[in-house]
Amino acid sequence: MRFLIALSAMALAAPSSASSPYPAIANPGFEETAPGNDAPGWGWYARAQASFRSSADNPHSGSRCLVFTNASSLAPEVYGRLYQGVAVSACTDYELSVWVRGEDVDPGIHFTDWDSYMLDLPSGTYGWQKISVVFRTKNGQTGLNLGINVVNKCKELAIDDVSLRPVGIPLKGNGVSGELLLPGRVDGDNKDSYLAVTLTSSSAATLMATITAGQEKLFEKTAEVKPGGNSFDWQWNSGTVVTRNLDCKLSVRGSSGELLLVKRKIEKASPAVIVADIDRVEERVKELDKLLAACKARGIPVDYPASARTMLAQFIPLARGDARAAPNAVSNRSDGDRRPQLHRQPCGFQGPTQPRAGFLLRVRPFRAGAKGHPALPRLRGQHHTD
Secondary structure, X not given: OOOOOOXXXXXXXXXXXXXXXXXXXXXXXXXXXXXXXXXXXXXXEEOOOEEEEEEOOOOOOOOOEEEEEEOOOOOOOOOEEEEEEEXXXXXXXXXXXXXXXXXXXXXXXXXXXXXXXXXEOOOEEEEEEEEEEEEEOOOOOOEEEEEEEEOOOEEEEEEEEEEEEEOOEEEEOOOEEEEEEOOOEEEOOOOEEEEEEEEEEOOOEEEEEEEEEOOEEEEEEEEEEOOEEEEEEEEEEOOOOOOOEEEEEEEEEEOOEEEEEEXXXXXXXXXXXXXXXXXXXXXXXXXXXXXXXXXXXXXXXOHHHHHHHHHHHHHHHHHHHHHHHHHHOOOOOOOOOOOOOOOOOOOOOOOOOOOOOOOHHHOXXXXXXXXXXXXXXXXXXXXXXX
16 A cells, blocks of 8 residues: 555654654555554544454555444444554644545544544545644643544544644745745743755756754754755754744745745744743832822722732732743643643644544543553454455
């Protein structure tokens, strides 16, 4: 089977370095099988009359696909889930896509990790079709649980060619086009992140990329662009400069001059940046004290603003303490453990991650044990290879 993501297999629940935006899905086309395991690289959890099998009958591509059957109707806590942990980069847009075909598929079956994304599968009977969703990972997120919840009846539901790819900023210039991948935000000082560029050029040119924090240059690269397709994948470090915005500049120059110029801002969130914001608020409080004193001297009532001043006096030390503790509050897992995590606010656009009435509200996240496997007993059903 043709792998849509030609990357090496990864451990089921062990994300790799978050400095690269490219996820590695183990066995995305379900071509691999093993004795007693029709989907190596994937985990399986079932509290339903659900099972899956590897099938050579009518795959979308290659020689095999994965087929689910489920005799259990939609009900609370009754579903099967095929899943694996995947490393991702924070504040990055991703497209999740999969090819599906079905026979007598009831509504409600979906891909989700209960947090980052939701992708509904069609119901009814249909041939192969591609479905997809675009979503953005959250602040500090380094992994997600890629999985399908089989929550309703299906006579046969086949999936194939699962793909998770980063979606970049389109580039279009004079004889050059491509895509720029960079995070919308970095969390913390001295944090490694990524900058990736794909370019198709009609002529030889020079690519120049810089990332600056105020007057300080954090990253600078120059590369030769050849006619045809080009790909560049770099790492950079957020440094220690106390600033909220980093500036990324990308330019392509040819023999006739500048062919392309792109500028983007990257938000930097670090304890030092947040403390600096708090310090500025504290300075403004001094101005407020002068205004309150002037109002009192003129007999102007200040009860309400004085209450706000008291609240600020209580809030500022707490906020400063939270900022200093922030690095220890970031916790992300890709192994299916859905326990609440701190510091996971959405950044910018977010895909459809809210529960869906009628089925997702009925599905409670399972508790993960070692290596991301569910702590509850597995009911593997009938697994076999055609």
